[in-house]
Amino acid sequence: xTNIAFIGLGIMGSPMAVHLANxxxxxxxxxxxxxxxxxxxxxxxxxxxxIADAVQGADVVCVMVPDSPDVETVLAGQGGVxxxxxxxxxxxxxxxxxxxVTAALAEQAAAKGFRLLDAPVSGGEAGAxxxxxxxxxxxxxxxxxxxxxxxxxVGKTVVHVGPSGAGQTVKAANQLIVAAxxxxxxxxVVFLEAYGVDTKAALEVLxxxxxxxxxxxxxxxxxxxxxxxxxxxxxxxxxxxxxxTAAAREAGVVAPLGALVAxxxxxxxxxxxxxxxxxxxxxxxxRLSGRTSENGEN
Ligand code: NAP
Numbered sequence: 680x681t682n683i684a685f686i687g688l689g690i691m692g693s694p695m696a697v698h699l700a701n702x703x704x705x706x707x708x709x710x711x712x713x714x715x716x717x718x719x720x721x722x723x724x725x726x727x728x729x730i731a732d733a734v735q736g737a738d739v740v741c742v743m744v745p746d747s748p749d750v751e752t753v754l755a756g757q758g759g760v761x762x763x764x765x766x767x768x769x770x771x772x773x774x775x776x777x778x779x780v781t782a783a784l785a786e787q788a789a790a791k792g793f794r795l796l797d798a799p800v801s802g803g804e805a806g807a808x809x810x811x812x813x814x815x816x817x818x819x820x821x822x823x824x825x826x827x828x829x830x831x832x833v834g835k836t837v838v839h840v841g842p843s844g845a846g847q848t849v850k851a852a853n854q855l856i857v858a859a860x861x862x863x864x865x866x867x868v869v870f871l872e873a874y875g876v877d878t879k880a881a882l883e884v885l886x887x888x889x890x891x892x893x894x895x896x897x898x899x900x901x902x903x904x905x906x907x908x909x910x911x912x913x914x915x916x917x918x919x920x921x922x923x924t925a926a927a928r929e930a931g932v933v934a935p936l937g938a939l940v941a942x943x944x945x946x947x948x949x950x951x952x953x954x955x956x957x958x959x960x961x962x963x964x965x966r967l968s969g970r971t972s973e974n975g976e977n
Contacts, residue, residue: 680703680704680705681704681705681738681739681828681829682704682705682707682736682737682738682739683699683704683705683706683707683737683738683739683740683741683829684706684707684708684709684727684730684733684734684735684737684739684740684741684760684764685699685706685707685708685709685719685724685733685741685743686708686709686710686730686733686740686741686742686743686744686753686760687709687710687742687743687744687749687753687774688708688709688710688715688716688718688719688743689710689715689743689744689745690804690807690909690910690911691743691773691800691804691807692708692710692741692743692744692773693715693718693719694718694804694807694808694810695741695743695773695807695812695833696708696718696719696722696724696741697718697719697722697724698810698832698833699724699741699829699832699833700719700722700723700724701722701723702832704829704832705724705725706719706722706723706724706725707724707725707726707727707732707733707734707735707737708724708725708726708727708733709726709727709728709729709730709732709733713726713728729758730753730758730759730760730763731758731762731763734760734763734764734765734768735763736765737764737765737768738768738769739768739769739770739771739826739829740760740764740768740769740770740771741771741773741829742754742760742770742771742772742773742774743773743774744774745774745915745918746774746776746915746918747776747777747780749774750772750774750776750780750781750784751780751784754770754772754784754787754788754795755784755787760793761787761788761791761793764793766791766792766793767792767793767794768793768794769793769794769796769822769825769826770788770793770794770795770796771796771798771826771829772784772795772796772797772798772799773798773799773800773814774799775799775800775847775850775854775915775918775919775922776797776799776847776922777847777922777925777926778797778817778844778845778847778848778851778922778926779844781795781797781817781843781844781846781847782843782844785797785818785843785844794818794819794822794825795818795822795843796816796817796818796822796823796826796843796846797816797817797818797843797844797845797846797847798814798815798816798817798826798830798846799814799815799846799847799849799850799853800812800813800814800815800833800834800850801813801815801850801853801857802835803897803910803911804909804910804911805897806835807833810832810833810834810835811834811835812833812834812835812836813834813835813836813837813838813853814830814833814834814836814837814838814846815838815840815845815846815849815850815853816830816837816838816839816840816846817839817840817841817842817843817844817845817846817847817848817849818839818842818843818846819842820839823839847922848926850919851919851922851923851926852923854916854919854920854922854923855920855923855934855936855937855940857894857916857957858916858919858920858937858940858941858944858957858960859936859937859940860892860894860895861894861898861957861958861960862940862943862960862964864892864894864895864898864899864902865902865958865960865961865963865964866964867885867890868882868899868902868903868961868964869961869964869965869968869970873968873970878903879903882895882899882903886899898956898958901956901958901959902958902961905961907952907955907956907958907959907961907962908955908956909954909955909956910956910957910958911956911957912953912954912955912956912957913944913947913948913952913953913954913955913956913957913959913960914948914953914954916944916957917941917944917945917947917948917953920937920940920941920944920945921941923937923941924937924938924941943960943963944957944960946963947959947960947962947963950962950963950966
């Protein structure tokens with residue numbers, strides 16, 4: 680049994696913390712909005728009232744917050760992990776953030792006697808709920824081994840991909856692939872509907888061929904029923920595609936499709952869809968095609 684602090688109990692963090700508590704670990708969770716700690720408490724965990732409270736006696740500190748500035752605040756800000764946790768603690772950042780920010784935070788962590796792994800995840804809300812996440816880990820091999828007891832509880836495919844920041848670079852590539860897939864699926868759905876095809880049947884057969892994908896399996900229902908409750912918010916995918924386009928430019932490589940889906944994601948956000956699941960890209964295809972959803976939301 681390990682003493683674990685878990686900071687950020689949102690769509691992803693909450694089920695992950697619950698799995699860790701169910702696995703027998705002692706988990707203290709902190710969330711800015713306190714009522715989100717309720718599922719963890721019901722699983723036998725403790726609701727902490729501050730980061731400092733959560734990290735008291737913690738051997739492992741897990742973080743799952745939205746963006747780079749949030750991770751900087753949680754780790755290095757006033758009352759944050761670096762100022763409150765016991766040196767030597769292993770800090771696992773599951774958030775998807777900029778690789779350069781991760782690398783800078785890892786240096787700060789080392790200077791203060793902490794070990795930091797970047798461990799962004801893929802698999803969506805379903806992956807978090809089913810403890811079936813893919814986890815791409817950057818950091819030292821020793822720290823990766825030490826974190827295995829945590830990774831194995833929440834993940835299914837867990838791979839050490841390189842030094843600090845490498846996990847975030849792999850996650851950026853993941854987000855490029857996922858966005859392009861969702862956009863293609865959305866375009867196919869609007870296209871099929873325009874021809875009056877039985878879209879459910881069409882997606883069933885497409886799912887069995889080369890067009891099949893985890894995106895198709897997990898997102899087809901959202902698109903068919905126009906239910907875009909997150910899931911993974913467009914706002915967050917917009918953040919990730921900003922990381923992709925900036926990092927590609929920095930590396931001197933071009934990602935034309937990435938640039939295009941970044942624009943389409945930005946358009947979805949600008950049209951007020953930032954809080955919807957990223958399968959809501961379909962609404963943008965409808966807008967561009969001059970079509971409205973059957974439920975009249977567009
Ligand atoms: P979320 O539901 O918005 O949860 C984020 C949590 O972080 C919230 O509980 C929020 O607290 C807390 N938080 C936000 N800013 C904070 C700050 N500055 N200080 C302290 N706490 C803060 O987001 P999510 O969907 O779980 O995503 C979390 C991370 O996982 C993101 O980096 C995202 O890109 C990544 N991710 C998400 C998915 C997915 O399908 N959702 C999949 C893979 C990866 P409040 O409750 O007070 O707002």
